[in-house]
Amino acid sequence: MTTKFTKDHEWIRVEGDEAIVGVTAYAAEQLGDVVFVELPDVGRSVTAGDEMAVVESVKAASEVYAPIAGEVVAVNDALEDAPQTVNESPDADGWFVRLKIADKSQLDGLMDEAAYKAHIG
Known part of the structure; x- marks a missing residue:
């Protein structure tokens, strides 16, 4: 399972032909208390x-x-009733969507964890 990151603080975790997308812990911290998704x-x-x-x-x-x-x-319907999950578990239970990947080569343009940590440095 590979996790990549964007400069806009999203993470994407690839599982076969699909990927789960959420926001990073850094983004959740910057947002403050999430009240609606x-x-x-x-x-x-x-x-x-x-x-x-x-x-x-x-x-x-x-x-x-x-x-x-x-x-x-798929979408994480649980966030509608419990938006605070984005703050409590941004890299696990606080995921937003599951995508069927159209073009895996697009993953090559994203950051790995080390590059993302340097980006938010």
């Missing part, structure tokens, strides 16, 4: 860089962008 519809196609979801916190609203192109095959 708007998720995309299952079946929606996204391209890399598309706004895919919205996270509202006590501080601000922020977009979550698609790290790669794909089709939304």
Whole structure:
């Protein structure tokens, strides 16, 4: 299982032909207390860089962008009733969407964990 990161603080974890996407612990910390999450519809196609979801916190609203192109095959409905999960478990239970990967080569343009840590340095 490979995890990659974007400069916009999303993580993407590849599992076969699908990938799970969420926001990093750093992003969750910067957001503050998350109070609402708007998720995309299952079946929606996204391209890399598309706004895919919205996270509202006590501080601000922020977009979550698609790290790669794909089709939304599942969303984390639990976030609707428990948006604080994004803060409590950003890299596990706080995931946003599962994508069917359109082009695995797009993963090559993303950062590994060491590069991401240097990016937020």
